[in-house]
Amino acid sequence: MDTVSMSMLLAALSRLVDGAMDGVGGQAWDSLVKLVSRHRRQGREVLTAMRDLEASPDDRQRLQLLASALELQSRGDPEFAAKLRNWCDQVVNSSPSQLNVNSVSGTVHGPVVQAQDIYGGVNFGKTERD
Helix, strand or coil, X not given: CCXXXXXXXXXXXXXXXXXXXXXXXXXXXXXXXXXXXXXXXXCCHHHHHHHHHHHCCCCHHHHHHHHHHHHHHHHCCHHHHHHHHHHHHHHHHCCHXXXXXXXXXXXXXXXXXXXXXXXXXXXXXXXXXX
């Protein structure tokens, strides 16, 4: 049976809300709404948690509550679990340019890095100390 871990759900949901719920992120959110609507065998807890998170996407407690509700529902429904795991994989593994919108505003003195995964150091060349 496919299982969906809390860490997987939190990663996918965090990625979604960090990228704002519009554009491709909004499409991923809409697909989650449809998935949950088709598989709501355990009451309305998940839909309520989704509405709450949609109203306040920056609220990490609401994000945690939704992840918990999804994980609980997936335990009792193997078909839902498999589809939810697939949804999580798609969100987590999607291109950063598809979900994230980065901007720098204000006065910047020096280089700026906006990145997802960095393994090792970042080098901008010589510094004044060199």
